[in-house]
Amino acid sequence: MTAPWLTVIGLGEDGVDGVSAVARRLLADAEIVYGGRRHLDLAGSVSAEKRPWPSPLAAGLDEIEASRGRRVVVLATGDPMWFGIGATLARRIPADQMRVLPAPSAFQLAAARMGWPLAEVETVTLHGRPAERLKLALVPGARILALTVADSPRTVAAMLTDAGYGDSPLVALEHLGGPSERRVEGLARDWDFDVAPLHTLAIECVAGSDALLLPRVPGLPDEAFRHDGKMTKREVRALTLARLMPLPDALLWDIGAGCGSVAIEWMRAAPRAHAIAIEPRADRRAIMAENALALGVPDLDIRDGTAPDALEDLRAPDAIFIGGGLSKAVFEASFAALKPGGRLVANAVTLESEAILLALHASHGGDLVRLAVSRASAVGSLTGWRPAMPVTQWSLVKSRGYDS
Incomplete structure (x- = not known):
């Protein structure tokens, strides 16, 4: 089996202080470290060359593949294999060449804060994706955790209201696990709050009398x-x-x-x-x-x-x-x-x-x-x-x- 040359480390809001000793050692021994600006800042001082992700991202993925055999670390948020860069890298790099060290995911932290059993929650990401994807999960009583960007809650709230779910409680959970953690909550029909770019949106679907129920079994009206x-x-x-x-x-x-x-x-x-x-x-x-x-x-x-x-x-x-x-x-x-x-x-x-x-x-x-x-x-x-x-x-x- 080939020894892993690529390591993907998940970070929380507490940065390297919250990762394992193994992750800290691999980061200290790295020759090249990739990550977003925020991730590279959280990494603190390292001897490796720090490389922020280029645009387009594919160029950075090509660079990583070209660095095969060197000690490369990629920094990510939370669990890199859950809507993260680890899943993208796994499509290119064989599993025996890549080591993934996850931190608690945003979904795990959000479910813990909300008191929701994660196995009973619908999880979606709206990062770079149309908010309409959320409509698949809209059924009475559904609990949804969505990875969203700063302006997404307003879009989601308007969409819920238009679909007859205006009485649904929304909770924006900001900076989970860090010193700036905060929650912003309200009903979809009244939502008019600014939230931090780094947040997870919790939705509890409450259907009004005018809500159009659309099951996923074939045969819609x-x-x-x-x-x-x-x-x-x-x-x-x-x-x-x-x-x-x-x-x-x-x-x-x-x-x-x-x-x-x-x-x-x-x-x-x-x-x-x-x-x-x-x-x-x-x-x-x-x-x-x-x-x-x-x-x-x-x-x-x-x-x-x-x-x-x-x-x-x-x-x-x-x-x-x-x-x-x-x-x-x-x-x-x-x-x-x-x-x-x-x-x-x-x-x-x-x-x-x-x-x-x-x-x-x-x-x-x-x-x-x-x-x-x-x-x-x-x-x-x-x-x-x-x-x-x-x-x-x-x-x-x-x-x-x-x-x-």
């Missing part, structure tokens, strides 16, 4: 989406996603995405699920982007294009949904790119598209079903069933032994 009529409706969408099987870290291609309802619910349904939504119409892409923000998945990757040409050079997917633009050529290009064991689902409403699915089912197998939904509505002074257009759905799992 159609009214939760803006659309121009081009969308997979609620019941069919729920069954479609059941076939697609959203899994953590998995990637979906949503071809002919329309308003993005399937891709958005895929991302909501599983932690760290990703989706690429391909849609040729600019007006629908704009609506899709609005829906992604409103429903808590601003990271939806929206692409302009028409399949199969738009599929070139995309990362191989774990699942594919063909909701528009179905053709034999689109299927063949999609299926060739699909990972072994991946799922493909295609829906058809027109007779022409259904004929394509029948032919593909005959040649490739899979499951073919017809989905028919009727809704009760007024018939004069009485009530009757009004059927929606039936949907033919074909689903297929790619064999793990498939040879493209």
